[in-house]
Amino acid sequence: MAAQAVSVGTALGAREWSGLRPADPFKAAPAAARADTQIGVSKKGRVVQMTISVEKKQFTTKKSEETFAAAKELMPGGVNSPVRAFKSVGGQPIVFDRVKGSKAWDIDGNQYVDYVGSWGPAIVGACDEQVNEELIRTLQKGTSFGAPCVLENVLAQMVIDAVPSIEMVRFVNSGTEACMGMLRLARAYTGREKILKFEGCYHGHADSFLVKAGSGVATLGLPDSPGVPSSSTASTLTAAYNDLEAVKEIFAKYKGQIAAVVLEPVVGNAGFIVPRQEFLQGLRDLTKEDGACLVFDEVMTGFRISYGGAQQHFGITPDITTLGKIIGGGLPVGAYGGKREIMQMVAPAGPMYQAGTLSGNPLAMTAGIHTLRRLQQPGAYEHLDRVTGKLVQGILQAGRDAGHEICGGHISGMFGFFFCAGPVHNFEDAKKSDTAKFAAFFRGMLERGVYLAPSQFEAGFTSLAHSDEDIEFTIAAAKDVLKSL
Numbered sequence: 001m002a003a004q005a006v007s008v009g010t011a012l013g014a015r016e017w018s019g020l021r022p023a024d025p026f027k028a029a030p031a032a033a034r035a036d037t038q039i040g041v042s043k044k045g046r047v048v049q050m051t052i053s054v055e056k057k058q059f060t061t062k063k064s065e066e067t068f069a070a071a072k073e074l075m076p077g078g079v080n081s082p083v084r085a086f087k088s089v090g091g092q093p094i095v096f097d098r099v100k101g102s103k104a105w106d107i108d109g110n111q112y113v114d115y116v117g118s119w120g121p122a123i124v125g126a127c128d129e130q131v132n133e134e135l136i137r138t139l140q141k142g143t144s145f146g147a148p149c150v151l152e153n154v155l156a157q158m159v160i161d162a163v164p165s166i167e168m169v170r171f172v173n174s175g176t177e178a179c180m181g182m183l184r185l186a187r188a189y190t191g192r193e194k195i196l197k198f199e200g201c202y203h204g205h206a207d208s209f210l211v212k213a214g215s216g217v218a219t220l221g222l223p224d225s226p227g228v229p230s231s232s233t234a235s236t237l238t239a240a241y242n243d244l245e246a247v248k249e250i251f252a253k254y255k256g257q258i259a260a261v262v263l264e265p266v267v268g269n270a271g272f273i274v275p276r277q278e279f280l281q282g283l284r285d286l287t288k289e290d291g292a293c294l295v296f297d298e299v300m301t302g303f304r305i306s307y308g309g310a311q312q313h314f315g316i317t318p319d320i321t322t323l324g325k326i327i328g329g330g331l332p333v334g335a336y337g338g339k340r341e342i343m344q345m346v347a348p349a350g351p352m353y354q355a356g357t358l359s360g361n362p363l364a365m366t367a368g369i370h371t372l373r374r375l376q377q378p379g380a381y382e383h384l385d386r387v388t389g390k391l392v393q394g395i396l397q398a399g400r401d402a403g404h405e406i407c408g409g410h411i412s413g414m415f416g417f418f419f420c421a422g423p424v425h426n427f428e429d430a431k432k433s434d435t436a437k438f439a440a441f442f443r444g445m446l447e448r449g450v451y452l453a454p455s456q457f458e459a460g461f462t463s464l465a466h467s468d469e470d471i472e473f474t475i476a477a478a479k480d481v482l483k484s485l
């Protein structure tokens with residue numbers, strides 16, 4: 001059936017500025033039964049809200065294209081975060097209308113099995129009923145107090161109970177903010193300035209970390225960002241991931257000067273790359289010996305690789321950990337935590353200043369608490385591991401059967417694959433992937449109803465809502481696309 005075109009746009013179109021008429025989310029009819037929503041057109045004739053198709057059979061992205069064309073006039077590159085713009089895979093991004101469980105729908109009415117999950121937070125499935133119900137209850141008491149609330153204690157206790165390295169925690173509003181706080185803390189605690197990070201690892205967009213960062217920086221081929229003063233990165237040392245010898249040399253050269261070694265304990269921002277156990281152990285030993293902090297940036301891997309994060313999975317306990325994504329259950333959140341002795345440096349307990357108007361707000365705390373509660377249910381991580389393993393094996397097999405060089409892997413609900421023979425141990429290896437082939441694969445999958453991360457240098461995510469049926473559908477689509485490449 002063609003898109004139902006019950007457009008309120010006609011009623012609004014003639015007005016100078018129609019504005020938006022957001023539906024009351026709590027009174028709205030179930031998404032699938034809803035008639036199309038409205039259009040809004042700005043003074044300059046730009047589409048600021050689009051008629052949304054709710055049912056269709058043919059893959060068309062006309063409405064997404066129109067909306068994105070308008071967005072490009074309103075926001076740099078049409079987006080509020082670079083990788084969303086599909087630059088590395090070509091074509092235009094699709095514009096989302098709604099998400100539920102393992103699925104996403106765009107404004108043209110196309111349905112996708114979603115392996116992005118809002119870049120990680122949607123681990124229990126998108127738009128989860130239980131989490132939503134709790135959010136509504138909290139919402140009715142106010143969205144932000146700027147004062148202590150009990151929910152902060154609840155989530156803090158849950159994080160402390162779960163993550164081996166965390167004895168105290170500070171909540172912030174994003175992963176970037178968590179990494180900024182963590183860096184200041186490591187420097188304050190050690191009285192040193194230098195940090196060591198790894199090529200292809202992303203720790204948010206703060207100045208000091210925008211050196212050989214992966215993710216969008218890699219995707220866009222930007223070596224560094226203009227606007228970052230050289231003084232901000234002068235203290236940032238880099239090494240190849242999984243290269244313990246290089247780290248040893250750096251420690252020998254800068255003995256007693258390194259505040260922190262910061263890494264993604266499983267890389268997700270250069271594609272999916274697994275650490276060698278001896279690499280993690282070596283970093284733990286070297287930092288301990290030198291008096292530097294070992295920091296695991298678990299913004300992506302926290303509560304995903306296991307309930308206690310990558311540190312629990314690999315049995316290596318860092319000094320400081322950063323978190324984000326999942327602990328906010330889809331609302332903006334971040335956190336850094338570690339040993340009590342280190343965290344007591346943070347204001348107002350100690351002299352290291354860091355603050356935030358919306359930090360620890362009741363909404364984000366609620367979404368985090370109820371997301372973690374769902375993850376505590378027996379079988380949660382077994383499910384993630386099983387469906388993700390089946391997915392990756394299916395895609396790799398389909399690739400090999402079609403004669404492509406392909407390698408990849410997964411841990412729990414995080415996965416990735418590269419179009420090269422592999423193995424991939426670091427960013428240099430990852431860059432050997434045939435990115436043009438990835439782009440063609442990505443577009444083919446999109447057309448067949450599978451939404452993958454729009455970059456070779458990003459990991460994929462599954463959720464508790466991903467079913468065997470979703471995985472089989474995805475593998476069938478992959479077989480079809482890979483045969484055609």
Ligand SMILES: Cc1ncc(COP(=O)(O)O)c(C=O)c1O
Nearest residue numbers: 174175176202203204297299300
């Ligand atoms: C490992 C890691 N650290 C930090 C960040 C930054 O988090 P945010 O995008 O919430 O600022 C990300 C984002 O993807 C990340 O993957």
